[in-house]
Each structure stands twice: as structure tokens, then as C-alpha cells.
Amino acid sequence: MTKKRTILLVDDDIDYLFQQKTALEQAGFQVKTAEGRHEARELLSETVPDCAILDLMMEEKDSGFMLAYDIKKMMPEVPVIIMTAVTNDAGFKFDRNSSGEKEWIKADTIISKPVRPEQLIKEINRLIK
Amino acid sequence: MSGTAKTYRVWIVDDEQGMCLGAIAALENYTVQLDGTSELAGFQVEKFFDGESFLSSLANDRPDIVLLDNKLPDIQGIEILEKIVAEGFPFLTIMITAYATFDKAVLATKLGAYDFLAKPFTPDELRYVIRKACRTLYLTEKARKLEEEKRRARFEFISVLAHELKAPLNSVEGYADMMINRTAGPDIGSYDQPMERVKVRIDAMRKMITDLLDLTRIESGTRNRTIEETDLREIAAGVLENCAQMAAKRNITVKLQAAEALNFPVDRSEMEVLFTNFVTNGIKYNRDGGSLTVSLARREGAVEMAFIDTGIGMTAEEQQNLFKEFSRIKNRKTRDIQGSGLGLSISRKIIDLYEGTVEVESTADKGSTFRVILPVKK
Numbered sequence: 001m002t003k004k005r006t007i008l009l010v011d012d013d014i015d016y017l018f019q020q021k022t023a024l025e026q027a028g029f030q031v032k033t034a035e036g037r038h039e040a041r042e043l044l045s046e047t048v049p050d051c052a053i054l055d056l057m058m059e060e061k062d063s064g065f066m067l068a069y070d071i072k073k074m075m076p077e078v079p080v081i082i083m084t085a086v087t088n089d090a091g092f093k094f095d096r097n098s099s100g101e102k103e104w105i106k107a108d109t110i111i112s113k114p115v116r117p118e119q120l121i122k123e124i125n126r127l128i129k
Numbered sequence: 130m131s132g133t134a135k136t137y138r139v140w141i142v143d144d145e146q147g148m149c150l151g152a153i154a155a156l157e158n159y160t161v162q163l164d165g166t167s168e169l170a171g172f173q174v175e176k177f178f179d180g181e182s183f184l185s186s187l188a189n190d191r192p193d194i195v196l197l198d199n200k201l202p203d204i205q206g207i208e209i210l211e212k213i214v215a216e217g218f219p220f221l222t223i224m225i226t227a228y229a230t231f232d233k234a235v236l237a238t239k240l241g242a243y244d245f246l247a248k249p250f251t252p253d254e255l256r257y258v259i260r261k262a263c264r265t266l267y268l269t270e271k272a273r274k275l276e277e278e279k280r281r282a283r284f285e286f287i288s289v290l291a292h293e294l295k296a297p298l299n300s301v302e303g304y305a306d307m308m309i310n311r312t313a314g315p316d317i318g319s320y321d322q323p324m325e326r327v328k329v330r331i332d333a334m335r336k337m338i339t340d341l342l343d344l345t346r347i348e349s350g351t352r353n354r355t356i357e358e359t360d361l362r363e364i365a366a367g368v369l370e371n372c373a374q375m376a377a378k379r380n381i382t383v384k385l386q387a388a389e390a391l392n393f394p395v396d397r398s399e400m401e402v403l404f405t406n407f408v409t410n411g412i413k414y415n416r417d418g419g420s421l422t423v424s425l426a427r428r429e430g431a432v433e434m435a436f437i438d439t440g441i442g443m444t445a446e447e448q449q450n451l452f453k454e455f456s457r458i459k460n461r462k463t464r465d466i467q468g469s470g471l472g473l474s475i476s477r478k479i480i481d482l483y484e485g486t487v488e489v490e491s492t493a494d495k496g497s498t499f500r501v502i503l504p505v506k507k
Contacts, residue, residue: 014464015326023312114303
């Protein structure tokens, strides 16, 4: 049996966290959860996940970006997915593929919330290979 | 012009050289104080000797004020005015009428001229009209900026509101999907906890909608206010009674300190909302077994209401956006506390209605004190 892949899931909505965790566990992942950037950083000091999934707006409007930056600095090989509802609601647009934003958004993918579990699992599998 | 905050551009359209030079001389070093500020506005004058050169310059340049002579070698001033008005240019036009006929002036203003000057006029008369125009321009600009700011704030509010309302919907939908897909297994009991959460999120959403209606009613001024002498101690006691069960659940002692009846001219329901917001916050953000003291006192020319809790408190950083809509402090200590993020902004709006103030003192892990002061209206 192969070792279970570990996912770090960070979101300040505890229901969303619970739902995604349940779905990811069913898909065979081991899931560690944190409710914010600071809690996530503590977890990261003891675990190196195979993939990190971060909500954008948590304690601060850009906590997700800051955490992504932290992760890429500490463990550049860990793929990072940022989930956000902001793009839909506020009309902001982040485009991971535009060259200017590639520089400062340290995420491998940005996906819009709500994210369907199948969709998330597909993204994870694509990134961790 | 140096030393002025703003320079208005005045274009004078007149075929009389002397007129143009006179106007330049009158306005060159002239300054006007802008309303409500200590800032000065100056003027830069450019001259045009015929209608055609003036009109063609408008293609790629803009004045703020135009002094337009009616009698020009090529086109009638009135004709130019009609063109300007039809194009909707934002500058102000002051007509100069050579033969001081009242009906010409009336016609010009009817057509859309801002004002008129009758030849011959003194430098002071010119300055007077220019000063008036300049103040109009300044006020119009200020109003436009305010309007812009309001629009932007409204957009931001609605964006955040949409986000806040979608969050519980997403959560409820997620749990529904869990059940549909039997994600937590075939046992119905496994879904008890998720369904509890569904209820919690729906309640919170309902509370947010109620708060939102309160907020808009206060803001729009559509609520009928009845200001009458009311005993604030009685209101406080009523609110504390309503919240007693909530406090008892977490073993929080609630005290009311008020020496006597405290009559003050208020709208009763506004005060009930205000007290309820501060009292429920004082309980929600408290520690188990803590205390909340509501103290009322008459001060010189004011009443003071203080809400003192022994709760989780706030850091200086957390206090920054306290009264802003939808701002909620998110940390591990507040994770299980429900709230719309509107309570304090509603309270602030009510306090504003009374021209009152609210101050916060808070220490993390020690507690917070909210002090509201409502002045006696003169």
C-alpha cells in the first residue's frame, strides 16, 4: 500500500473546512486543517504536505497570498492552490497566467469558490502527479 | 500662478485688444479664497480675438471659465453660446454684452450662460463675477467628488454583502451535497452534526438580514423616530433581562450600575438596539464565568453608558476596523462566535444620530470597555 498523500487545507469557514476535509479523506488523502495563516504556519513547522489548499480572505484580505508566499519560501516544491470567492463577488480578477501577476502570486493555481470536491481532487492530482 | 492651490483657466473671447488686456491685468494677480478652506485659487487668462479660433481651440483644450463677447467679427456670441450649450461643455460662460440691453442678458442666461457683464465694466465688477463663477466651479467639483466617493463606498458595501451572504449559502449547499452523495456514510446519525451546522448558518444569515434592514433604515432616515424623555436605566434593565439566559449559559455575571432613573430624550427602540448590541457583544466575547457591567451615569451636559467586560479583549490591530461594516475579528478565540459583523456599525450610526461618541479601551485576554457618550442637545 502506498503512503497516503497529505493535504494542508486552510480556510476560516469551519463548515467549508469540514466539508472539503470529508470529501478529500474519502478520496484517500490525509488532511490537516487550519483556520488561518498563523495556525497553518504552526502546522507547517511539523509537516511538509504534498499539496496546500488555501482560502484567500481569512484574517486579512490577502492572508492566502501571504501564506502561499510563506510556503513557497520554506518548501518551494509543494504545490499551492488558492481558492477564492472574491473574483466572483467583487469583480476582482486574478490571472495566474498573466506575466505581471505570475511574479507576485505564489500559487500554482487559483480557483473560484464554490469548488466542487471532484474539481478540487482533479486539481490536486494534476499538481502532485 | 505660484502660491495658489488651484489655477482656474479663463478664456476671454473679444475682438477689442484693450478689453482683453484689461481683463488680463485685472485677473493676473487676483486670488479667491475657496469656500470652507484656507486655500487660494488664482487665474490664468488666454485671449481669443474671434469666435472661430476660440471654437477650434476647444477641440483639444478646456477652459474653466469663458468670458464671451456678443459682438465678434465672425460669429455672434449668442450663436457660440448655443453651440457650447449643445455640446454640453462643463465650463461656465459669462456673456459680455456691449449694449447693455436687459433682454440680451436674459436671452443669454436662458440659453445657458452662467452670468453676464455689461460693457463698460470696471476691473472690480469683472473680479466679482469671476469670484462667483470660481466658487460655483469649486462647489460643483466638491459635490461631484462626494458623489463619486458615495458610489464607490456603495459598490464596496454591496460586494462585501454579496460575499457575506454567499458564504452561508455555500456552506448549506455543501452539507446538502454531503447528504445527497452520502459522503459521511449510510448512517443517518452521521449527519446530525452537519445538520446542526446548517441550522446555525441559516440563523446567522437571518440575523444578518435583520441587521442589514436596521442599518439601512437608520442610514436612509426612513424610520420614524419618536424622541421623548425615556428612562435609560429601565431600558438597560429590560435588555439585560432579555440576555440573562444567554449569560447564564456561560455563567457570566451581569450587573447594572445606575444610581437612579436616568431620563434622557431618546428614541426608545434605537436605545434598545444600542444596548442589545453592546450587551450581547459583552457576553459573546466574554470568557466562561466572566462578568459584564453596564454602568449609566449623568455627566455634565451628557449621559455616559459604559459596557465593561472581562472577555477576550482585542489587540490594537484588531480594534482598527471595529466599527466598519462586516468587519469581524477572526482568531481562534472567536471562531465559534456567531455574528453578522454589523452590530457595531449599527450602534455607531445610532450614536451618530445623537451626535454622540463611542470609545473603546481593550486589552487582549483581559477585556474591553465600550464607553458611549450622548450629549444633551441644545
